[in-house]
Amino acid sequence: MSQARIGIIIGSTREGRFGDKPAAWMHTLACQRDDLQFELIDLRDHPLPFFDEALPLTWTPAKNAAAQAWAAKVASLDGFIVVTPEYNHGPSAVLKNALDYAYAEFNRKPIAFVCYGYVGAARAIEQLRLNAVELQMAPTRNAVHIGMVEFVGILQQGKSFDDYPHLATAANALLDDLTWWASTLKHARSANH
Numbered sequence: 001m002s003q004a005r006i007g008i009i010i011g012s013t014r015e016g017r018f019g020d021k022p023a024a025w026m027h028t029l030a031c032q033r034d035d036l037q038f039e040l041i042d043l044r045d046h047p048l049p050f051f052d053e054a055l056p057l058t059w060t061p062a063k064n065a066a067a068q069a070w071a072a073k074v075a076s077l078d079g080f081i082v083v084t085p086e087y088n089h090g091p092s093a094v095l096k097n098a099l100d101y102a103y104a105e106f107n108r109k110p111i112a113f114v115c116y117g118y119v120g121a122a123r124a125i126e127q128l129r130l131n132a133v134e135l136q137m138a139p140t141r142n143a144v145h146i147g148m149v150e151f152v153g154i155l156q157q158g159k160s161f162d163d164y165p166h167l168a169t170a171a172n173a174l175l176d177d178l179t180w181w182a183s184t185l186k187h188a189r190s191a192n193h
């Protein structure tokens with residue numbers, strides 16, 4: 001069986017976003033491993049409207065062309081790393097909307113989180129874990145929480161991710177989780193359709 005493919009989704013689309021930095025760092029780190037394949041996914045390349053389908057996607061596929069392209073991208077992947085900010089103690093609206101815009105394509109796949117904010121965006125991630133369960137996904141325990149010290153250091157003080165080696169330790173624990181879940185669930189989906 002081919003290696004599992006993981007999409008690293010940048011969960012902010014605003015101009016001047018910080019999200020590019022942790023996404024590029026995570027992508028570089030992940031590509032050093034040979035057990036999974038990785039692809040960076042920018043939600044700017046998937047300009048979804050705010051959800052306006054007639055029915056929930058649990059009932060019927062989306063009619064909107066951008067949503068169909070998004071669902072096809074999600075379907076092509078075996079797992080996800082979401083790189084997300086925390087907005088008002090929740091995930092960004094653009095990321096939540098992207099999760100709402102596919103259903104069956106997310107089912108029975110793992111999702112892991114790289115997040116940044118004043119308390120490492122922990123509040124947003126707990127909400128995303130609940131959303132993921134409703135999408136019939138397997139949220140991993142290990143996550144990368146980029147807290148205020150690292151966030152400000154990288155954003156304003158010329159520091160890099162290498163100055164905070166605990167982040168790479170957390171990222172490798174996340175990747176270990178994801179490798180097991182992505183490979184196991186890919187095999188199970190293939191065996192059970």
Ligand SMILES: Cc1cc2nc3c(=O)[nH]c(=O)nc-3n(C[C@H](O)[C@H](O)[C@H](O)COP(=O)(O)O)c2cc1C
Nearest residue numbers: 012014016017018019085086087088089117118119
């Ligand atoms: C609408 C809004 C709400 C925010 N709320 C939070 C918050 O609840 N917790 C937090 O840690 N940071 C919060 N922030 C600050 C963000 O962490 C910071 O702006 C970060 O750069 C956003 O990620 P981005 O640059 O990739 O979009 C908020 C920012 C915005 C724009």
